[in-house]
Amino acid sequence: QVQLQESGPGLVKPSQTLSLTCTVSGGSISSGSYYWSWIRQPAGKGLEWIGRIQTSGSINYNPSLKSRVTMSVDTSKNQFSLKLTSVTAADTAVYYCARAGPTPDRFDPWGQGTLVTVSS
């Protein structure tokens, strides 16, 4: 059974870069045509899709975040990553990684989530 786990700093200073990694266990990140995705949720608010990447190299980002987001995948480590530049307090949220497939909006399973706070 595939499981996902987010990791990264819980505190990032304004204007700096948020970096998170999602480690996939219980299966190979290269098997199947899955979309490895990031979703975030500010406290008390709804879900926001950040983007997704496939091991084939195909990438899609949320247009509202596109200028600040970079995603990558490391098949040797069974991991995929998120970088979000020039962060502000508005980027404070719980960040989830999730596997999507066979369609890009079928998210299952999800990681447990990691809280990232943007503050000086």
Next chain:
Amino acid sequence: QSVLTQPPSASGTPGQRVTISCSGSSSNIGSNYVYWYQQLPGTAPKLLIYRNNQRPSGVPDRFSGSKSGTSASLAISGLRSEDEADYYCAAWDDSPNGVIFGGGTMLTVL
């Protein structure tokens, strides 16, 4: 602001049937599948319904989904206290390309 519109709250008593609506447009619900996610307090969301009305294994048949035109609904019958959670609809939006979520509906079991 969410492109998919859900009521912020819903409620029911144990045993009742409740429905949660999700309204979109021709570029999302009208032309793509709808998914529903359940988020229990303090936990990550969980897939509840896929492809409009399909249940993953392990999801009770008390949960059902439907879609008509540019709207979708989630129905929960035989309401139980453990159903108290936030529910989100989601769909791919063709313009611009990307996944969009509804604002979420907080379900209270009275």
